[in-house]
Amino acid sequence: YVKIRYRIWMLRKEANESHLNLQELSRICSEHVFPVTSPLALIAQTQGSGGALLSQLFDGHHELHVHPHELVIGYPEKSIWPRIDLSDAPQTWFEVLFEDVVRAYNREGYKQEKEDKETFPFVFITSLQREIFLNYIDAVQSMTIRNIFDAYMTSYFGAWLNNQNYYGSKRFITAYMPRLEIIKENMDSFFEVYPDGRLISVVRDPKSWFPSARRRWPDSYTNVGESLSEWNKSAQAMLWNKEKYGDCVCLIQFEDLISKTEMVMQFFAEFLGIEFDDILLTPTFNTFPVKAHTSFKVKDQGALHSFLSTEKTLTDQEVDTIEKETSEIYSLVRRETVRFQ
Helix, strand or coil: CHHHHHHHHHHHHHHHHHHHCHHHHHHHHHHCCCCCCCCEEEECCCCCCCHHHHHHHHCCCCCEEECCCCCCCCCCCCCCCCCCCCCCCHHHHHHHHCCCHHHHHHHHCECCCCCCCCCECCCECHHHHHHHHHHHHHCCCCCCHHHHHHHHHHHHHHHECCCCCCCCCCCEEEEECCCHHHCHHHHHHHHHHCCCCEEEEEECCHHHHHHHHHHHCCCCCCCHHHHHHHHHHHHHHHHHHHHHHHHHEEEEEHHHHHHCHHHHHHHHHHHHCCCCCHHHHCCEECCEECECCCCCCCCCECCCHHHHHHHHHCCHHHHHHHHHHHHHHHHHHHHHCCCCC
């Protein structure tokens, strides 16, 4: 009887004091953090081209650290690779790189779209991330820009407490950062930090891309001419990047990603030096299957062929405009994409 009463008393005491244990939890997590120093494989092209879907296909692979949402370390603007000044204080480096979106996901859970009912828990402690970051920096003897990014990735994945794929040896970090590839200085800075990094760009047929982008971002893609200007800039940037950085850059066609998913992901396994696993064929968030990321409403999970039917929503005039404005550059880019038979 005394043992049972003591056990109940201890249980109630622990439960009542659990709200005081955050500091202790942070200390334990900080002491058992794993350095994340793998190179970054960046997915970058104009939004609406399949980058988010590709990131979801990478998610869950045991040899990858997969950033779970769009990478938003851009500074001072989202689409600009952050410029780090080694003369600044470590706290400033952290503030430049910190992704505000984690606070919303921590409170509300992760959703692909605001109106989605499917929500996934995302447990993240910002104070722990800062502590891990600063501790990592303190341990570095000769500071480089790469050290700072390694510190950030270590702190991000270390502070994401319910990460289902944290442990084990990782060959790459993968992350989706749309529009980053358009500015040449961004790519110079990226490869300066990650000379062992990779750049992956997905090119989508503009007749499929425009109606998808217009439906998902109606305020940004109302005018077909202005929208195609962005598509053209992204396509031209793909050619520049492929020419300058060679085998570190991979271009694939969105249509292949959808219709030849297994062949494409087998190629990426070889491109990144990882073992092919069937997890690469299913879009997931934190290893949990999710609905394929698309602006057109679908009910099933997975990489869906319905992506390819979006051009049916175009008018004849819009089709003519798209062909006139993009056919030449689209032909050039397709020549540089990986071919899948």
